[in-house]
Amino acid sequence: MNHSDDFAQRSAELIGAGRYMHDRGWVPATSGNFSARLRSGEIAITVSGRHKGRLEPNDIMRVDLAGTSLDGSRPSAETLLHTSLYQRFGETGSVLHAHSPGSILASRVFPGGLELSDHELLKALPGITTHETRVRIPVFANDQDMNRLTARVSDYLDRQPDCPGYVIAGHGFYTWGATVDDALRHAEALEFLFDIEVRLHSRTQGDLQP
Numbered sequence: 435m436n437h438s439d440d441f442a443q444r445s446a447e448l449i450g451a452g453r454y455m456h457d458r459g460w461v462p463a464t465s466g467n468f469s470a471r472l473r474s475g476e477i478a479i480t481v482s483g484r485h486k487g488r489l490e491p492n493d494i495m496r497v498d499l500a501g502t503s504l505d506g507s508r509p510s511a512e513t514l515l516h517t518s519l520y521q522r523f524g525e526t527g528s529v530l531h532a533h534s535p536g537s538i539l540a541s542r543v544f545p546g547g548l549e550l551s552d553h554e555l556l557k558a559l560p561g562i563t564t565h566e567t568r569v570r571i572p573v574f575a576n577d578q579d580m581n582r583l584t585a586r587v588s589d590y591l592d593r594q595p596d597c598p599g600y601v602i603a604g605h606g607f608y609t610w611g612a613t614v615d616d617a618l619r620h621a622e623a624l625e626f627l628f629d630i631e632v633r634l635h636s637r638t639q640g641d642l643q644p
Protein backbone atom coordinates (compact mmCIF):
# COMPACT_ATOMS: atom_id res chain seq x y z
CA MET A 435 0.00 0.00 0.00
CA ASN A 436 1.44 3.40 -0.92
CA HIS A 437 1.45 6.37 1.45
CA SER A 438 -1.59 8.09 -0.03
CA ASP A 439 -3.67 4.88 0.09
CA ASP A 440 -2.59 4.42 3.70
CA PHE A 441 -3.64 7.99 4.57
CA ALA A 442 -6.98 7.51 2.78
CA GLN A 443 -7.59 4.22 4.60
CA ARG A 444 -6.78 5.59 8.06
CA SER A 445 -8.85 8.72 7.33
CA ALA A 446 -11.84 6.57 6.39
CA GLU A 447 -11.49 4.67 9.67
CA LEU A 448 -11.33 7.91 11.70
CA ILE A 449 -14.37 9.29 9.87
CA GLY A 450 -16.26 6.06 10.69
CA ALA A 451 -15.17 6.24 14.33
CA GLY A 452 -16.43 9.83 14.51
CA ARG A 453 -19.83 8.91 13.14
CA TYR A 454 -20.08 5.99 15.57
CA MET A 455 -19.08 8.11 18.58
CA HIS A 456 -21.33 11.01 17.62
CA ASP A 457 -24.30 8.65 17.23
CA ARG A 458 -23.73 7.66 20.87
CA GLY A 459 -23.47 11.26 22.11
CA TRP A 460 -19.79 11.07 22.95
CA VAL A 461 -18.53 13.97 20.78
CA PRO A 462 -21.14 16.77 20.91
CA ALA A 463 -20.71 20.18 19.30
CA THR A 464 -17.29 19.73 17.57
CA SER A 465 -15.72 18.21 20.70
CA GLY A 466 -13.36 15.23 20.59
CA ASN A 467 -10.39 14.48 18.36
CA PHE A 468 -9.04 11.35 16.69
CA SER A 469 -5.77 10.22 15.21
CA ALA A 470 -4.01 7.24 13.62
CA ARG A 471 -0.37 6.44 12.98
CA LEU A 472 0.61 6.23 9.31
CA ARG A 473 3.13 3.79 7.79
CA SER A 474 5.32 6.80 6.99
CA GLY A 475 5.64 7.44 10.75
CA GLU A 476 3.52 10.59 10.45
CA ILE A 477 0.19 10.95 12.25
CA ALA A 478 -3.24 11.47 10.65
CA ILE A 479 -5.32 13.68 12.97
CA THR A 480 -8.56 15.65 12.89
CA VAL A 481 -8.38 19.31 11.88
CA SER A 482 -9.26 21.59 14.81
CA GLY A 483 -12.86 22.69 15.25
CA ARG A 484 -14.51 20.25 12.83
CA HIS A 485 -17.72 18.43 13.70
CA LYS A 486 -16.52 14.94 14.58
CA GLY A 487 -19.77 13.21 13.62
CA ARG A 488 -19.72 14.69 10.10
CA LEU A 489 -16.05 14.44 9.16
CA GLU A 490 -15.02 14.44 5.52
CA PRO A 491 -11.66 13.40 4.07
CA ASN A 492 -10.34 16.97 4.10
CA ASP A 493 -11.07 17.20 7.84
CA ILE A 494 -8.16 14.80 8.43
CA MET A 495 -4.61 16.17 8.15
CA ARG A 496 -1.02 15.08 8.79
CA VAL A 497 1.33 16.10 11.61
CA ASP A 498 4.77 14.84 12.56
CA LEU A 499 5.50 13.14 15.87
CA ALA A 500 6.18 16.54 17.45
CA GLY A 501 2.68 17.68 16.42
CA THR A 502 3.81 20.11 13.72
CA SER A 503 1.38 20.52 10.82
CA LEU A 504 2.69 18.97 7.61
CA ASP A 505 0.06 20.35 5.25
CA GLY A 506 -0.79 23.87 6.42
CA SER A 507 -4.06 22.98 8.22
CA ARG A 508 -4.51 23.61 11.94
CA PRO A 509 -4.41 20.34 13.86
CA SER A 510 -6.52 19.56 16.91
CA ALA A 511 -5.90 21.84 19.87
CA GLU A 512 -5.04 18.66 21.81
CA THR A 513 -2.53 17.26 19.29
CA LEU A 514 0.21 17.08 21.94
CA LEU A 515 -1.83 14.59 24.00
CA HIS A 516 -1.97 12.36 20.90
CA THR A 517 1.64 12.65 19.75
CA SER A 518 3.00 12.08 23.26
CA LEU A 519 1.21 8.70 23.29
CA TYR A 520 2.66 7.72 19.88
CA GLN A 521 6.12 8.74 21.08
CA ARG A 522 5.76 6.68 24.25
CA PHE A 523 4.08 3.51 22.93
CA GLY A 524 5.52 2.18 19.65
CA GLU A 525 2.63 -0.27 19.28
CA THR A 526 -0.06 2.42 19.51
CA GLY A 527 -1.72 2.96 16.12
CA SER A 528 -4.70 5.12 17.11
CA VAL A 529 -5.75 7.57 19.83
CA LEU A 530 -9.37 8.62 20.42
CA HIS A 531 -10.66 11.44 22.62
CA ALA A 532 -14.35 11.86 23.50
CA HIS A 533 -16.40 14.25 25.64
CA SER A 534 -18.70 11.45 26.74
CA PRO A 535 -21.32 11.89 29.48
CA GLY A 536 -20.03 8.80 31.33
CA SER A 537 -16.47 10.05 31.58
CA ILE A 538 -17.51 13.55 32.65
CA LEU A 539 -19.92 12.23 35.30
CA ALA A 540 -17.24 9.79 36.50
CA SER A 541 -14.75 12.64 36.90
CA ARG A 542 -17.22 14.45 39.19
CA VAL A 543 -18.13 11.37 41.22
CA PHE A 544 -14.58 9.94 41.42
CA PRO A 545 -12.27 12.98 41.30
CA GLY A 546 -9.39 10.88 42.62
CA GLY A 547 -9.65 8.31 39.80
CA LEU A 548 -11.59 5.09 39.25
CA GLU A 549 -10.78 1.53 40.29
CA LEU A 550 -12.41 -0.91 37.89
CA SER A 551 -12.63 -4.51 39.04
CA ASP A 552 -14.87 -7.57 38.84
CA HIS A 553 -16.30 -6.56 35.46
CA GLU A 554 -16.30 -9.14 32.66
CA LEU A 555 -16.04 -6.27 30.16
CA LEU A 556 -12.54 -5.45 31.45
CA LYS A 557 -11.45 -8.20 29.06
CA ALA A 558 -12.16 -5.78 26.18
CA LEU A 559 -9.10 -3.82 27.39
CA PRO A 560 -5.58 -4.74 26.24
CA GLY A 561 -3.84 -7.64 27.97
CA ILE A 562 -6.72 -8.43 30.35
CA THR A 563 -7.96 -12.03 30.45
CA THR A 564 -10.09 -12.16 33.60
CA HIS A 565 -12.64 -10.11 35.52
CA GLU A 566 -10.39 -10.65 38.56
CA THR A 567 -8.26 -7.67 37.61
CA ARG A 568 -7.93 -4.18 39.00
CA VAL A 569 -7.62 -1.41 36.43
CA ARG A 570 -7.01 2.13 37.59
CA ILE A 571 -8.22 5.00 35.40
CA PRO A 572 -6.67 8.29 36.56
CA VAL A 573 -8.53 11.59 36.52
CA PHE A 574 -6.43 14.66 35.71
CA ALA A 575 -7.53 18.22 36.38
CA ASN A 576 -8.53 19.99 33.18
CA ASP A 577 -6.02 22.48 31.84
CA GLN A 578 -5.99 24.72 28.76
CA ASP A 579 -2.19 24.57 28.81
CA MET A 580 -1.49 21.48 26.68
CA ASN A 581 2.22 21.36 27.55
CA ARG A 582 1.41 21.24 31.26
CA LEU A 583 -1.42 18.71 30.86
CA THR A 584 0.72 16.50 28.61
CA ALA A 585 3.54 16.61 31.17
CA ARG A 586 1.19 15.52 33.95
CA VAL A 587 -0.17 12.63 31.87
CA SER A 588 3.36 11.59 30.84
CA ASP A 589 4.53 11.63 34.43
CA TYR A 590 1.67 9.26 35.33
CA LEU A 591 2.31 6.93 32.37
CA ASP A 592 6.01 6.75 33.29
CA ARG A 593 4.85 5.07 36.51
CA GLN A 594 1.78 3.21 35.12
CA PRO A 595 2.60 2.15 31.56
CA ASP A 596 -0.26 -0.40 31.44
CA CYS A 597 -2.88 2.32 31.90
CA PRO A 598 -5.48 1.87 29.09
CA GLY A 599 -6.94 5.37 29.22
CA TYR A 600 -7.45 8.46 31.34
CA VAL A 601 -10.12 11.00 32.17
CA ILE A 602 -9.74 14.78 32.18
CA ALA A 603 -12.08 16.25 34.80
CA GLY A 604 -15.19 17.92 33.42
CA HIS A 605 -13.82 17.40 29.93
CA GLY A 606 -13.72 13.80 28.64
CA PHE A 607 -11.42 10.84 28.19
CA TYR A 608 -8.56 9.52 26.10
CA THR A 609 -7.89 5.95 25.10
CA TRP A 610 -5.68 4.28 22.49
CA GLY A 611 -4.98 0.99 20.75
CA ALA A 612 -3.03 -0.77 18.02
CA THR A 613 -5.69 0.09 15.41
CA VAL A 614 -8.64 2.49 15.17
CA ASP A 615 -10.95 -0.48 15.79
CA ASP A 616 -9.02 -1.47 18.92
CA ALA A 617 -9.09 2.09 20.26
CA LEU A 618 -12.84 2.25 19.55
CA ARG A 619 -13.39 -1.01 21.43
CA HIS A 620 -11.47 0.41 24.40
CA ALA A 621 -13.54 3.60 24.23
CA GLU A 622 -16.78 1.64 24.19
CA ALA A 623 -15.73 -0.56 27.11
CA LEU A 624 -14.51 2.37 29.20
CA GLU A 625 -17.61 4.46 28.57
CA PHE A 626 -19.81 1.50 29.55
CA LEU A 627 -17.79 0.95 32.75
CA PHE A 628 -17.80 4.67 33.64
CA ASP A 629 -21.57 4.65 33.34
CA ILE A 630 -21.94 1.52 35.47
CA GLU A 631 -19.63 2.86 38.19
CA VAL A 632 -21.50 6.18 38.38
CA ARG A 633 -24.85 4.37 38.61
CA LEU A 634 -23.52 2.02 41.29
CA HIS A 635 -22.23 4.99 43.24
CA SER A 636 -25.56 6.85 43.10
CA ARG A 637 -27.42 3.70 44.17
CA THR A 638 -25.14 3.39 47.18
CA GLN A 639 -25.56 7.07 47.97
CA GLY A 640 -29.33 6.73 47.58
CA ASP A 641 -29.35 3.77 49.99
CA LEU A 642 -27.60 5.93 52.56
CA GLN A 643 -30.25 8.67 52.45
CA PRO A 644 -32.48 8.75 55.59
Ligand SMILES: CSC[C@@H](O)[C@@H](O)C(=O)COP(=O)(O)O
Nearest residue numbers: 464465466467482483484510511
Ligand atom coordinates in the same frame (compact mmCIF):
# COMPACT_ATOMS: atom_id res chain seq x y z
C1 LIG B 1 -16.05 22.29 21.57
S1 LIG B 1 -14.89 22.63 22.83
C2 LIG B 1 -13.80 21.23 22.77
C3 LIG B 1 -12.34 21.59 22.57
O1 LIG B 1 -11.95 22.60 23.47
C4 LIG B 1 -11.48 20.37 22.76
O2 LIG B 1 -11.54 19.89 24.08
C5 LIG B 1 -11.83 19.28 21.82
O3 LIG B 1 -12.04 18.13 22.23
C6 LIG B 1 -11.90 19.54 20.37
O4 LIG B 1 -10.88 20.41 19.95
P1 LIG B 1 -10.26 20.27 18.49
O5 LIG B 1 -9.30 21.41 18.36
O6 LIG B 1 -11.42 20.34 17.51
O7 LIG B 1 -9.61 18.92 18.43
Ligand SMILES: [Zn+2]
Nearest residue numbers: 465466531606
Ligand atom coordinates in the same frame (compact mmCIF):
# COMPACT_ATOMS: atom_id res chain seq x y z
ZN1 LIG C 1 -11.50 17.75 24.33
